[in-house]
Amino acid sequence: MRVVFHTSGTTGKPKPIEADWDAMVDSAAGRIQLEPPCVLCCYHPATMAGLQVFAYCVKHDATLVLPPAGAGPDAMVQAGLDSEVTHICCTPSQIRRMLMGGADRIETIRQVTLGGEHTTQATIDCVVEAWPDARITHIYATSELGVIASVSDDCEGIPIEVLFDVWPGSYIDADGELVLWRDNIDAHYRTGDLFDIMNDRCIFRGRKDGVVNVAGVKVSPEAVERAIRERPGVAEVSVRAEHNWLVGHILVAYIVPDDNLDRDALNEWGRTNLPRPAVPVLRWVSQLPLTSAGKAPR
């Protein structure tokens, strides 16, 4: 069955998209068929992702657990504990927050499906550590095309052969943007997402429209954020570009430190390892806000 939705994705004006209903629904929870699943959906049910999880549960006779509206990570963890959920569907930002709140106490987890944002290796490692026997799936999707790739090998990025076997005729252009070939309409689709190829995998670098000019140099806040997230003692980080009268933009990193963070060492690491325009001003916070879609704000 083909369906048409109007969705805005993360931001922007609503636009119509056409999708195969069964493919869309099955992708929502990582295509796992454990019975009977009990799914903790951390997405708002009115979002595209939330709707997909809802439909998946209906189709597979699963129990759907929705945390209370506006629930923080602690309430989500509690909902998971109370209902003994077997699946969690959420963004990487949400799972990191939940793990900080003791989500590993939910011993019944068999599947974690992450989508809506890029999933870093550090995030995957944390989930594996919390639930060593669970299957972890991270999904790369666009609003227009739905799920592009679904990966469950505990590694960051998409294997090249997976991406280009499923999407023949697609390529990564000279700027690093992924361009997909849409067989059904004989046309290329520019994803706006930038990738690096490393160890035969496509690693998300950031949004093309997220690149900012700092003192005449193009800088990707998301790439800087990814680098900082790998540093020891960084529990959470969000790097944003702020308008600046002197240099166009300047990067500011909002960091939630854990007990082991050496702030001077992190400053020194930035000065030594990042290109100078990419060195952010550091702001220390106790918690990062998430958007209503459960994503880090940009």
Added chain:
Amino acid sequence: MTTLDATVEVVRRRARASGVTPSTRWEELDVDSLALAAIVVELEDVLGVELDDDRVRWAGVATVGDLARLFER
């Protein structure tokens, strides 16, 4: 800590320089526009003041003391 003290401290740390005084000029510290932008953002955080772009743009901030006075207004 006064605004001037805070400014001197942030500049000293950011520029990794000792002997910073209110009359020290940016070129003496090798502080370019990128470094100055970072100093201003950090000072805004420390002092809890957000500078208006236009005010900074036309203020003629040539020394450490000039910057401190900008935050005092």
